[in-house]
Amino acid sequence: MSTDAWPKGNPAGRGFGPSWPLRGLDDAAAAPPARLWRLLLWVRVLLALALLAMEGVGWYHGQTGAWVLVLCALFVAWTVVGLALGPPAHTAGVWSPLWLLTVWADLAVFAALEVLAPGGLNFTPLFVWPVLLAAVLGPPRLALGAAAAGTLVLLSRAAAVDTLGGAAWLQAGVTGTGLFAVALLAAHLTTRLAAEAAAARHGEALARLQTEVNRLIARGLQEGIVVTDASGAPRYVNPTAARMLGVGEVGGPAADDPDVLAQAVGHTPAWQVLARWLAGAPPASAHDLALPLADGRQRRVRVQPQRADVGDGLTADVLLLQDLHALEQRIHTEKLAAMGRVSAAVAHEIRNPLAAIAQASALLQEDDPSAAQRRLLTLIEQNVRRLARTVDDVLEAARNPWSDAVTGSAGVLALDPFVDAVLRDWLAQRPQGARLQTSLAAPSAQVRFDPEHLRRVLVNLLDNADRHASASPGAIQVETHSNAHHAHLTVWSDSPPIGAPLRDHLFEPFASAHSRSSGLGLFLSRELCQRYHASLHHEVVTRAGRAGNAFVVSVPLSTPSEP
Structure with missing residues (x-):
């Protein structure tokens, strides 16, 4: 992915992290935080109360007119009402109603007091407040506009009380310059703080996103991952590692919760052995351990420890776990797959003795054999034909996929x-x-479906069920049913559960859990089904309280219009 999506200057863009933008963060950062908005509105109320108290003292001593006191009281009431106003949107313009009711209303009140209030009181410092409010919560144009409006008020006041160039003009100019300085500095600091806050939120969101990505990656790995802290306690465990260390099936959302899995792993006998090994300063190279399980069995696991150290005393040990039994299964499967590469040549070699056996049987049929001999010769011929068709199918599957032309025949x-x-x-x-x-x-x-092919599929499934099912009544069940478009043939048995490493490669050639099996039965059965647009899949099905394995053949129904 391109890294152009990262904002310039974003610290996350310089390190590891996803290169896609996180929508919504920029808009949220541009709008003023509700907490800061509420705080400044309360400061506004306190400022209005202080102004009312000061003018009340002046009115009590006869230095301020009653209208000034009334104006201050109305200003207090208005600021209290303003507490109900929500923060403005980041798209609010300079003359939006919210700014008219806050910044511009405060400027109008302070301008009236500065220009019309008797007693010679100086209200100049009050003009800093609306400028600061606009700079902190609004766009820069609003802050500069408030500073300009306050400066014009002060200049107009100077023009009324002094000649051009007098002290009042100088004071108004200095104060106006200060208002512009406050507007610029406050706007700059606010923008910088908002950018830092947005970067912090962006970084936090990236951390959450990266955590979720890591969780999904670790969940899909076939290797176990355990992360321990400096004290040796498990802090992160992926589901594969939990199963290796003897944690039973965890249902619901907790099945993917690393905290739940880490807590469960910490109480297993396997972890106690692994923790003692880890505390003994294990070597950096891989090491094979026999870990005890709760049911008394042992699981051989290859452990590869790695130390993560980022300084400041923050360390963690990452343990990569491999189930040695599954590893040996994969190696065995790879060996069988390598043997499969010469299967075509071997099949060619088998054809010649098969032809000789068939010819010899035909010659014996011509010698007027007895009834018993004829039955034996017939049995030989039938099995020779079946074996010949198996050789042909293996060769054809190794060369090309099944074609629709053969299916139609x-x-x-x-x-x-x-x-x-x-x-x-x-x-x-x-x-x-x-x-x-x-x-x-x-x-x-x-x-x-070709009768011999469907016979071979069904016999393969029956042989597998007979090999693995128990001896109890109903241990093997054969069913058929149909719907509007497909017919389904199911062979179910109460055979033991198929392990995850083998289940993932169940229909691959030369994949088998038995050293004496070639692993071609299910592969050829699925190939034969696909030849007729049918499917063969495996399901874990519980019947009458007994868990078992079901192999389901789904075949499209032949419509009456088909020849």
Whole structure:
């Protein structure tokens, strides 16, 4: 982003910080603060009361006329009423009603007292007040206008009582110069203070914004982050670090609150071990620790400490945590991915023995085999065809995405009868009893899908469920239903929760939590679904009080107009 958005002279622009402007701060800084406005209005009331008291003493001794006392009393009443006035907007002009009722009204009262009041009293110092009020709260033109008006009043008074060039003229000139000096200096100081206040508010807003940005960044990291103060107490913990250190699921807004997470982490057994290690002057290099969890298990964590020191005794330790199990999983996945780069060549090599097996089976069929031998040969041929199609699909997935032309060549299937037939074949090989429950509720749903491909997807999901589900009744559930546009096939099992590191790569090739698994089943199943504009996704679903994993295949319905 460009840094042109920063105001010139803004200290935040010289350091690290976002380069976008914070709208609303400039307008807020230009308007006078309500607290300062109220303070000056109260000073105005006190000034009016002091003037009334002084003129009351003069009237009591016969030195001031009654009209002067009445004018001062009206001025006091007007200043009290003025307390109800709100601060002016930063766009208010010199002749706005608010300035007419304050600055210009005060000038008019002081001018009347200066020109008309008997007794020879000098009201010249009072002209400083409206000039100061205008300089502090209003635009510079208002302050200069008030100084000019006060100077004209003093000059007119001098013209009435003295000849040109006399002492009264000199006094009026000196006082007018002072009024202009007060206007300029007060306006300059006020502008500078307002700029500093705006910069402080801007910096505070930037600090809040940067804190929120840091929170969002830390929340999305797969590595844990713990920040401790000089005493070793945790002050900031991101959600990943909280999970590594044994903090259970925190719901609601507290799940992202670093203070709540830091407080929870501070009471875990894992933190006690980590704190003792940190207090023992750990090395700057990474170190592997086995941290105890509340349930008695241990979690192996790699800790990378870093010290932040800004001087003045302000220090903090930043701990970067990595779950070694997840790290080993990623390394294993990368190794399998590297192996996958040669899968196309291996698939080509598999084709030749498959062709030989198919040819040998065909030759044996010509030798008039017995019924038992014929069944075995048929089984060999079926599995050879399936394996050949798997090789073809792996090669095609490695070369190019599925095309719409291939999709259009697929036939239309009645979903429920097809699923029922696949389940019968699968149960013949893997009897389940009450462990498997079915609910086929899409009797009229028809989908465009190659039968062998849909069979392979469903069998893959059933095999996964059979491998991970418990032995209790209803541990595996197969369901179908449809809506206006899609048919949905769901395979649910009460299998253990899938860890976050694996869940993020669940449908990637060669990603598996088992060392003996290639991790191709879910990847190929999703690829086959996408070939027919279908989707395959994972959900965490609780049924009858049992948490489990559901894999849902969503297929567009085939309309009657389709061939």
